[in-house]
Amino acid sequence: MPIKDTKELYCFNEITLSTKLLELLSKAGIIVHFFGYYENYIGTFYPKNYLMSGKLTVAQAQAYVDRRMEIANAIVCGIAKNIHFTLYHYYRHGKKDFKPYLDWLKNDVVRLAGAAKNIKQLLSLEGEIWARFYASFKFILPEEFMMNKRVKRPPDNPINALVSFGNSLLYSKTVSQIYHTHLNQTIAYLHEPTERRFSLSLDLCEVFKPIIVFKTIFECVNNRRISAAKHFDKKLNYAMLNEAGKKIFIDAFETRINQTFEHPVLKRRVTYKQAIRLDAYKLIKFIMEDRTFKPFDAEDNL
Template sequence: MGSTRYITSMGELTRKDNSLCFRKNGKNVYIPVENTKEIYCLNEVSINTKLLDFLAANNIIVHFFNYFEGYSGSFYPRNQYNSGKLLVKQVECFSSRRLDIAKAIVKGIGNNISEVLYHYYKHDKKEVKDTIDWIKNEFYERVEKGNDIREVMAAEGEVWQRFYGDFKYILPEDFIMNKRVKRPPDNPINALISFGNTLLYTKTISSIYRTHLDQRISFLHEPSEGRFSLSLDISEVFKPVIVYKTIFELVNNKKLKVEKHFDKKVNYCLLNEEGRNIFITAFEERLESVFNHPKLKRKVSYRTAIKLDCYKLIKFIMEDKEFVPFNAKENI
């Protein structure tokens, strides 16, 4: 899967000469270091400091997930992209321009939710037009008039709730969501959303790591201990077109089935290993799919688009160039 390696089984990851070796059930699977940029550990994986030293020397990031398919944390090499000047400017921007960036992000979420819904409207799901019209006629104005972060986030919360409310027109009955439940997810659609959002969040962590931005200083979400809040900001506008389009296509094409690809317990529901692998494959294919970029005049993947949004934010911070996050309508 390109530069990403996924480990979905229990086992041990070690250094073997100048490559990586994953040992499971008494068998070795070798992972070439060349072109590997990140590794996802989605099960119990044993590692040692010798391996970590090797990963650091090769600038490979490792993301760890817990039993409930939630994000536990990341190992990444000592940051080679530190920039004191950008850090100072980023902090200054948080103090003076936070609301401007937050509004741009939330408008971007609305743009991309509207674009995803319009795709289904064109395919005879006429019921979603109410949300498309609300975004066009009320949402943008409400965001623009927001006087503080709380008001802007309230508008964001409502656009997501309206979007979730339209799932009943897009998905089959056994994937309908009564409400969004995260930790742990309680039904198949919540399991897919949580897993997809977490994959996108960690992809964004990797993208930000390879720029000079500081992961801890965010603008829409409150900077907080224990998570990379800037990754939440950057990933938010990509959720409709990367995570949700992946979910809708897998479910509607019957590639994921409730009775076959989920483990349902008393109070939670998770993808099983086969389901995870199906989702990961589709998610990576979505990330690598390309569109014509209007400004660059060339084809660009969604993975690259995430990094381009990081650079746009840097341009805003350093040069005061308008920050306009990824817009599916303009870029497809």
């Protein structure tokens, strides 16, 4: 595998690494993501950050103090817009049952987000957006992929397994994209900045979940590329993808995140993966130049 063509590595099984390999990876700026037994993200080997900016870090922290609600509000509204875009495709093809949810996303979420007085209220609204979204699965997916409730660590059924695995993949992709900017990954706005995780990656990946993770899940399941009977471990109550299922989902996820679209501002084709980094640049411009921060909006770009 030519190292000059390698940007990141994903480790889904038990492996042994030597310090010589880690030194080689570090010099080449290659990030390595590790996943646990239940396909959950457990950590990243992160080469020395070559794009450090004390000025931006100070400004990023100041924005957390002064303008956190403004950034968090934009992220929550971005989630709602991209869920609306994702579900409207099914609505146009005869799935009329979740029209009340679509109307709520389009007409009420921006008002409710604007009325929120603190982060706790915004997070409550975000939770309601996702809860209603999960409830709409019964109109899209077959019965074997119904979600009664969101369960993590570990997931308890096929749909929770797919969601957890897809979210972990997207989070790690976001970590990699932010690594190539001057942003400090530990300073976040919607999620609380905490130890032992890159909270900013959690922020920026949220708006991409509907159009990358869930579109991948819907397409894999509805096109019968993945089935509960064939692609999940029966010994674990179908709560974990088997090797065949994992390969199918990763292939579909990679195809999706590397899909291109015509960027309305740049006037060239970019991938969803590049769009994540572009959102990071938008945040930098908001912090340093006071430009409007508007996360990726699928309706504007596709």
